Amino acid sequence: ITRIEKNAFKNCTGLDDISIPSSCDVIEESAFQGCTDLDNVIIWGDTNIGNYAFQGCSSLEDISISSGTEYIGDYAFEGCTSLENVIMWGRSTRIGKNAFANCPKLKRVVIPETVTEIGDNLFYGSTKNAVIYTSKGSAADTYAQENSLTVKYFDELTAGDVCREISFVPESIKCGELFESMTKSGSQMTALVDEYGGTAGIVTMEDLIES
Numbered sequence: 001i002t003r004i005e006k007n008a009f010k011n012c013t014g015l016d017d018i019s020i021p022s023s024c025d026v027i028e029e030s031a032f033q034g035c036t037d038l039d040n041v042i043i044w045g046d047t048n049i050g051n052y053a054f055q056g057c058s059s060l061e062d063i064s065i066s067s068g069t070e071y072i073g074d075y076a077f078e079g080c081t082s083l084e085n086v087i088m089w090g091r092s093t094r095i096g097k098n099a100f101a102n103c104p105k106l107k108r109v110v111i112p113e114t115v116t117e118i119g120d121n122l123f124y125g126s127t128k129n130a131v132i133y134t135s136k137g138s139a140a141d142t143y144a145q146e147n148s149l150t151v152k153y154f155d156e157l158t159a160g161d162v163c164r165e166i167s168f169v170p171e172s173i174k175c176g177e178l179f180e181s182m183t184k185s186g187s188q189m190t191a192l193v194d195e196y197g198g199t200a201g202i203v204t205m206e207d208l209i210e211s
Helices: 139-146 175-185 205-210
Strands: 017-020 040-043 062-065 085-088 108-110 131-134 150-153 167-170 189-193 199-204
Touching: 040 062, 131 139, 139 150, 167 175, 175 189, 175 205, 199 205
Parallel strands: 017 040, 062 085, 085 108, 108 131, 131 150, 167 189
Antiparallel strands: 189 199
């Protein structure tokens, strides 16, 4: 799969989770628009996100954008009313207008300094609790200042500021069962506990897929 075509899964209200393979270069316009039950999206590759791609996915809570994703299109996540966390990694350069508008539960948005173009009304209707994490002097910093948004800088943060809870499961758990659990929770990593209650190691979603 190298692309997900325009309107491919539009208004598929029974779709609740998807995993986009690393071979996919682009999610085209409105590909998952209106998938109201979609609550988990895993994007493995450097996949660009087209206009309206996930608009109105009202059950989606978290989204992590790969380091090689160059752009997020206009209205890409507009109206995702349960969305709380957006993490963009690495080399992204452009975020379209209204990309995260009308996401009233939005709490944390991580925007790298590589982003140089930010569209109008990016967080329209979403700014009450949102905190922008970025580098000082970046385009995201300028945007936040101009729009009176709360901003925190990477060089002032500790690991504790950005850490997230991790789940613990017995190391005897079957891979299929663990995969299903991690998919439903949207977790990318979990810790394994041995018979004595100690930590035996960690397992990532990528480990499970490759096993």
